Amino acid sequence: MSLAALRADFEGFEGTPADLIPVLQRIQVLHGFISKDSVHLISRWLKISENEIYGVATFFAQFRFKRPGDHVIKVCLGTACHVRGGEQILDVFRRRLGIQPGEATPDGMYQLERVACLGCCALAPVLSLDDKVHGQTSVLQVRDLLGGREPSEDS
Ligand code: FES
Structure with missing residues (x-):
């Protein structure tokens, strides 16, 4: 530019x-x-x-200085999702992708985010992949959502 x-x-x-x-x-x-x-x-x-x-x-959390991943995964850790296993689901994404919330995978494929509520608490635990919301999720679904992507070598 x-x-x-x-x-x-x-x-x-x-x-x-x-x-x-x-x-x-x-x-x-x-x-x-x-x-x-x-x-x-x-x-x-x-x-x-x-x-x-x-x-x-940098005072404002809204600004991002690194290119985000092509596909954005948001794992809800609001109260309803937290008590129903949201943290375990986030951990599986962390290990499989080898990144922390707020980071993108080195290949730029995925961006991992933690959010406070996705607005459908009755379906807890909830996550979204791009614009699609997934309710009543489990750690077993993570591999399916990632298309069988192997865990990171760092995990
Ligand atoms: S707390 Fe997770 S969707 Fe509301």
Whole structure:
């Protein structure tokens, strides 16, 4: 991305430091994460140091600085799901994928997230894979959901 392309994406913004948060939000919506290149360009455009941008952005949990995996797995650890085995399901994903919540597999295939509630507590334990919600899940279903992917060597 060039500075000109960045400006084109952000037509309507004044290009002042006050635009920083909405610009970061927009970049994340457009690209799924905020790359080093984006931070560099924002720094030049808004005339804010890269350190300051990272300082502001890391304050907000919503911003992601690494490319997310192609398929996003969200394991619910809300109260209903927690008491019905959500933590064990998350552990199986951790071991099989070799990553922690908030991380993507090295091949970029999967992103693992823990969430507080997916809104269907009666079906606990609940997880979602991309946009599909799976209720009353079990550790045995994890392998099926991952298409038989073998456990990580690190597990
Ligand atoms: S607590 Fe898991 S879906 Fe609500």
